[in-house]
Amino acid sequence: MTNAPLDNPLLAVRGVTLQYKTKDHLVTATYRVDFDVLRSDRFILLGPSGCGKSTLLKAVGGYMKPIEGEIRLKGEAVTRPGPDRMMVFQEFDQLLPWRTVKENVMFPLRASGRLPRRAAEEKALDYIAKVNLTPFADSFPHTLSGGMKQRVAIARGMAMEPDILLMDEPFAALDALTRRKMQDELLALWEGTRFTVLFVTHSIPEAIKIGSRILLLSPHPGQVKAELDSLPADANAAELSALEQRIHSMLFADAIEEAAITERIIA
Amino acid sequence: MSLVTTGTASRPDIAAPAARPEILREPVASGAFGIVQKPLSARERITNVGAVRKFALLVVIALVWELYARELDNPLLFPTFSATVMAFVKGLFGGDLFTKALTSLRVLLMGYAAGIACAAILTVVAITSRVGTDLLELLTSMFNPLPAIALLPLALIWFGLGAGSIVFVIIHSVLWAVALNTHSGFLAVSNTLRMVGRNYGLRGLPYVARILIPAAFPSILTGLKIGWAFAWRTLIAAELVFGVSSGSGGLGWYIYENKNQLEIPNVFAGLFTVIVIGLIVENVVFRVIEAKTVRKWGLQS
Secondary structure, three states: OOOOOOOOOOEEEEEEEEEEEOOOOEEEEEEEEEEEEOOOOEEEEEOOOOOOHHHHHHHHHOOOOOOEEEEEEOOEEOOOOOOOEEEEOOOHHHOOOOOOHHHHHHHHHHHOOOOOHHHHHHHHHHHHHHOOOHHHOOOOHHHOOHHHHHHHHHHHHHHOOOOEEEEEOOOOOOOHHHHHHHHHHHHHHHHHHOOOEEEEEOOHHHHHHHOOEEEEEEOOOEEEEEEEEOOOOOOOHHHHHHHHHHHHHHHHHHHHHHHHHHHHHHO | OOOOOOOOOOOOOOOOOOOOOOOOOOOOOHHHOOOOOOOOOHHHHHHOOHHHHHHHHHHHHHHHHHHHHHHHOOOOOOOOHHHHHHHHHHHHHOOOHHHHHHHHHHHHHHHHHHHHHHHHHHHHHHHHOHHHHHHHHHHHHHHOOOOHHHHHHHHHHHHOOOHHHHHHHHHHHHHHHHHHHHHHHHHOOOHHHHHHHHHOOOOHHHHHHHHHHHHOHHHHHHHHHHHHHHHHHHHHHHHHHHHHHOOOOOHHHHHHHHHHOOOHHHHHHHHHHHHHHHHHHHHHHHHHHHHHOOOOOOOOO
């Protein structure tokens, strides 16, 4: 690696190799991945499908153990899931259907014994207001649209004020218009609270827009290809498309080489 | 080549669409509409209530019964609906139908509650360990097909003539149906919800109680309903066999006794009681539980 490990990162991922078993295969999802996430980073894991970025996020979440390397949060090894790393999933069914919006946001605060009832309710309403869902605080999840459900999930994650918020393609299942709106809202929320977020996506424009730092992974198995700074929000269109092009060519360089070789063989 | 050059597969015989001006409009204010929302008519609203529709069906069934029984004119084989209701009311207020029904219900509830408790223990063990799962699957496939009544002779030897034996066979009939449904409900809980629960740091019993049970509630409720029906069948059958033993005897014994005395309207009144209690439990108790849980949560329409 070119950049030396930082002294005191919030999240340190060192040489992590992840494997999981399917019915008849043992699959290596990532191979010796290193990266550091600093406080208030908007850190993006970007790569094509099959690069193990979601598996990597699950490992940081504590749902699976690396077979090699280690993951440390504030210096302590991650061994199991916990409310210091709140997850926002892609699926709309991540809210508990038997609880209202407010109760859903309150639930982790109460379940982890962090706050008494009254304080939890106050905090929940506070974060529901931040995602503009105050009129729906007493609605049940099945009455909300997909975008609103994701906003509740984000409010729920943020209300816990976790050390790091883990987001697994949270906007991927949304329509294009809603997705853009949600990206803007997420950035506005970040401006307000400066939380740390680890965000998985396969969309290059989304990575550039949301991220402050982008980790590029190559597929089968996932390995670090590059770690780049993203552009500030006021970057102009030319800079944006240049970075997009650069990332695109890095991610698809192998594919292009392969295509060139096949062409040569055919010729 | 032709003059028209739109796209690669240009067709000279079809002209390109003419240029059109942009169209911009302001939406009309909502006051201009005749109707945006209109309440349904009284008739539509009444027929939308399931209870009303079901009650109408009950009236039709009662009417058919009454007409057929009058046509048959043989009160010993098939008494009329009105005669049955008369016998039912008389038995309830004058006779011992009420106390018999109460005796049956008490034994039933004891067996039902104990069966559910056993099922809860078994499924929690099953969901937390692989050996538990194997045990539950094995026991269910062994005992679920076994009719509860077949265990009655054994129960009589173990627990003697009395409520104990009946409670035992009711537990047997409730346990497997509830355990099977609850377990399959647990297995069907979405992986996302499981991960959410663990993300909150929930493990063990709090995890089962606060995530798995509510998420699997539709299946659990189905199991409870099936268990309730099985419990009734077993109870009445068991009482028919030796009902007099359990103190004053229950509904099964009431039916049996009246058959021996050829009081056929009373036999019908006994059966009628079972049906009425069944209707109330299904359409009031379970209906309210459903409305307050799975329907409200959108887990079931």
